[in-house]
Amino acid sequence: MTTGVHGERRTDTQSERRGWPHRLLAAVDERLGIDALRYPVPDHANRLGWSLGALTALSFLVLLVTGVYLAQFYNPIPEAANQSIRGLADVWLGTFSRSLHFWSAQAMYVLVILHLLRVIFHGSYKRPREGNYLVGVTMFALVIAALFTGTVLKWDQEGFEALAHNIEVAELLGGLGYWFTPEVAGSLPILVRLYDAHVVIVPGLIIVLFVLHALLIKRHGISEHPAIPPAGRAREGQHPFTGHLGRAGAFGLVVVGALSIVAVLFPPAIGPTPVEGIEVTKPPWPFLWMYALENWFGLPAILWGGVVLFGLLVLLPFADRSPRRIWRQRPVVISATALAVAAIIALTIIAIVTTPEAHL
Amino acid sequence: MRAISRMLIAGAAAAFLTLASAVSAVAHGEDEVPARDLVLQAIALIVNQPDDVHEIEEHVERALDAEEHEGVDVELVEEAAAALEDGELAEARESLQTAIGAGPAAGIGVPEEIGESSGEPGQPVFAAGAETGTTVVLDEYEPDSAVGGGEVALLALSAAAILGGVALAWWLRPSVTMRQLRRSATAPGETR
Numbered sequence: 434m435t436t437g438v439h440g441e442r443r444t445d446t447q448s449e450r451r452g453w454p455h456r457l458l459a460a461v462d463e464r465l466g467i468d469a470l471r472y473p474v475p476d477h478a479n480r481l482g483w484s485l486g487a488l489t490a491l492s493f494l495v496l497l498v499t500g501v502y503l504a505q506f507y508n509p510i511p512e513a514a515n516q517s518i519r520g521l522a523d524v525w526l527g528t529f530s531r532s533l534h535f536w537s538a539q540a541m542y543v544l545v546i547l548h549l550l551r552v553i554f555h556g557s558y559k560r561p562r563e564g565n566y567l568v569g570v571t572m573f574a575l576v577i578a579a580l581f582t583g584t585v586l587k588w589d590q591e592g593f594e595a596l597a598h599n600i601e602v603a604e605l606l607g608g609l610g611y612w613f614t615p616e617v618a619g620s621l622p623i624l625v626r627l628y629d630a631h632v633v634i635v636p637g638l639i640i641v642l643f644v645l646h647a648l649l650i651k652r653h654g655i656s657e658h659p660a661i662p663p664a665g666r667a668r669e670g671q672h673p674f675t676g677h678l679g680r681a682g683a684f685g686l687v688v689v690g691a692l693s694i695v696a697v698l699f700p701p702a703i704g705p706t707p708v709e710g711i712e713v714t715k716p717p718w719p720f721l722w723m724y725a726l727e728n729w730f731g732l733p734a735i736l737w738g739g740v741v742l743f744g745l746l747v748l749l750p751f752a753d754r755s756p757r758r759i760w761r762q763r764p765v766v767i768s769a770t771a772l773a774v775a776a777i778i779a780l781t782i783i784a785i786v787t788t789p790e791a792h793l
Numbered sequence: 794m795r796a797i798s799r800m801l802i803a804g805a806a807a808a809f810l811t812l813a814s815a816v817s818a819v820a821h822g823e824d825e826v827p828a829r830d831l832v833l834q835a836i837a838l839i840v841n842q843p844d845d846v847h848e849i850e851e852h853v854e855r856a857l858d859a860e861e862h863e864g865v866d867v868e869l870v871e872e873a874a875a876a877l878e879d880g881e882l883a884e885a886r887e888s889l890q891t892a893i894g895a896g897p898a899a900g901i902g903v904p905e906e907i908g909e910s911s912g913e914p915g916q917p918v919f920a921a922g923a924e925t926g927t928t929v930v931l932d933e934y935e936p937d938s939a940v941g942g943g944e945v946a947l948l949a950l951s952a953a954a955i956l957g958g959v960a961l962a963w964w965l966r967p968s969v970t971m972r973q974l975r976r977s978a979t980a981p982g983e984t985r
Contacts, residue, residue, distance in 0.1 A: 477974060479967045511926030512919065519934050528936045529947060589933075590841055593925060600923060615922030623923050660975050669974060670967075680965045686958025693951035697944050700936040706927045708837035710830060 471673035472651055477658040479672060479680045485548035486569075487681035488688055490643065492541035495689060496579075497636065499534040502526075507586070509628035514588035515706045532696035538580055540692055542719050545576050553749070553770050556758030557656035563750035565649035568642050570746045575639050577719070582631035584717050588624060589704030591714040596623065597793055598716075598727075602736050659758035712791040715784060722780035725787070732792055745773070828865045831856035832893050835873075836930045839886045850877050853889070866892040890929065 462468045477483065506524055508517035521527030549569065552558055558566035581599065585592045600623075603610030615623045651674075657666055704714070716724050726734035753766050760767050835852035838845060853874045857867065869892035876885035920926030940948070969977070 476967050476969065477971065479965075480971070510919065511924065512928075513926075515931065519931075522936060532936070588925075590837065596923065620921050622920050622926070658971075658974075660971070665974075665977070668977065670969070676965070680962060683958050683961035683965055686954045686961065688958075690951040690954030690956075690958060693954070694948060697940070697947050697951070698938060700938055702936070703934045705837065705840045705933055706929065706931045707925045708833050708927055708930060709923075709925050710826065710834050711837055711841075713838065713841040 469651075470678075471675050472654075473671040474655050474674050474677045475657070475666070476670040476672065477661065478655040479677055481684060482551050483655070484677075484681040484684050485544055485551055486646075487678070488684055489541055489544040489548055491681075491685040491688065492537045492544055492692075493636075493639065493643075495537040495692070496534060496541065499530045499537065500632065500636075502530050503534060504632055507628075509586070509622075509625050511588060511622045511624050514586065514624060515703060518587060518703050528700050529696055532700040533692060535701045536692045536695050536699075538583060540688065541576060542580060545573050549573060549746075550770070550774070553766065554760055555656065555659055556753075556760075556763065558750045559753070559756065559758060562649075562653055562656060565646060565653065566750055567747065568646050568649065570743070572639055572642050572646065573746075574743060575635050575642070579631065579635045579639070580717070580719055582627045582635060585624065585627050586631055587703055588707060590707045590711075591704050591716070593707030593709070594712055594714050595716055595720070596627070597709075598732070598735065601732055601793060605733055605736055657758075659760070712793060713789055715789050718781065718785075721784035722777045725780040725784040727792055728784070728787060728790055742773070745769070826855070826859065827861040827863065828856040828859035828867075828870070829863065829893050831859060832865060832870060832889050833927065833930065836886055836889050839882055839889075840930050840932060843882055846877065846880075846882075849882075849885075850874070853877060853885075864893060893928075 458467075503521070506517060506521055506527065508514055518531065521531050552566065552569070581595065585596045585599075600614055603613035611617060618626065655677075657663075661669060715721065723735045723738045726738045730737075749766070753763065755763075757763055831852050835849050835856065838849045838852060842848065853870060856865070856870055857874065869888045873885040873888035873892065876882075876888060
């Protein structure tokens with residue numbers, strides 16, 4: 434006897450009547466319990482807005498695959514790092530893999546922000562999901578860490594200046610920032626340690642937290658749509674989570690296809706080999722809003738900008754404890770979020786139009 | 794009383810000397826950058842900010858005025874300064890690169906080293922900590938984005954993935970729209 438989609442029991446005779454793929458699945462399920470993935474998901478979740486987390490995970494998967502391939506050719510020694518990336522031009526699918534890695538990283542950053550905004554907009558961080566929300570915010574921080582370390586790994590002028598700023602900020606933090614300074618292992622290039630962080634520590638932590646995130650989603654269920662009143666939720670259609678994965682996978686195919694086209698047509702450049710003592714570049718666009726703050730208030734503004742943003746994100750579920758989830762009924766949170774997004778966009782535009790300045 | 798005043802004078806003198814030496818160190822801090830580093834910075838400025846000729850010239854002048862010229866051919870730096878005055882950036886760059894013992898380099902070509910190692914004799918030195926390890930400033934590299942046979946295949950596969958994804962998303966679409974869901978949720982009876 435085996436267990437079916439919604440926990441119903443099937444006899445072995447019933448299984449034998451079905452085709453061999455079903456029998457194979459049943460055999461695998463009996464041993465690995467994959468049927469646990471078929472937990473019920475409400476109808477409203479099978480839409481693009483509610484699949485942004487899955488699309489973020491898919492971008493991460495593309496990054497893992499392309500990253501493993503790129504790691505075969507990347508040399509994390511300062512003398513050779515920049516040159517080894519240029520050498521990808523002579524490797525089968527080397528330029529395409531790096532380009533897809535680059536564009537998938539941009540996509541993951543955008544998708545994780547859209548996912549976070551969707552969660553805030555629908556109040557999905559509210560009880561009992563506060564813990565899972567904080568896991569998600571931590572993953573957002575790790576995505577930024579992956580973007581930063583990836584920028585440094587290019588070991589061009591832009592990457593080196595990003596590193597120099599990070600070291601200065603780490604020194605402002607004293608003991609808390611010690612790991613980010615070269616003093617941890619003076620004889621070892623910091624590039625090697627950041628490479629370790631980029632390929633092992635950061636993705637490893639993301640994977641661990643992703644598993645926790647997914648398990649907590651299963652535990653609490655996908656959050657209710659605030660526009661559907663409680664009386665109607667019981668009548669809302671339910672589908673197995675595997676069906677939800679199928680639709681998210683369809684969206685994912687579109688995303689991967691679009692990223693591949695962009696990767697073929699717009700491969701990213703690699704900047705000049707770095708030289709210490711000059712500041713002639715701006716950071717990559719996800720960090721530009723901090724750069725504008727630095728231009729106005731000096732280096733500590735990078736630190737304070739990040740602390741304020743993540744402080745607000747972490748405090749959100751503790752500050753907004755009302756059960757109301759419809760956005761019109763939460764003017765403070767929605768206005769504050771809109772203000773924060775507008776400020777970050779405005780600062781980014783300001784940074785784009787200003788010329789690079791020396792800060793260190 | 795006299796002993797106390799002597800101690801105060803000695804203390805004040807020591808404090809003044811300490812302060813004076815600190816101020817002097819700060820004032821001369823820029824001059825302490827070795828000429829080799831300044832030449833490398835000048836090359837990087839030519840590569841990254843070729844329009845900022847004033848900044849490039851300043852670095853070359855500082856390299857010439859530096860106290861430490863180890864590993865730098867000063868004559869070639871002077872040639873570079875003259876080339877800069879004539880507006881010959883490429884010539885200046887070549888002179889500066891040769892002045893610190895590295896051959897001209899551009900694009901992805903591996904530079905040919907013609908100078909001595911920066912390490913101790915017989916002891917190769919690799920970059921450590923936050924050192925750049927840069928001996929030659931390479932130009933920005935733009936990968937070839939021309940569409941050849943391989944790229945056409947990749948584009949075709951990508952387009953197929955998009956079309957397949959759109960078709961699959963349509964096929965797997967929910968049977969009811971959000972509007973219907975909201976409406977049916979408030980209406981009496983079963984949704985489906």
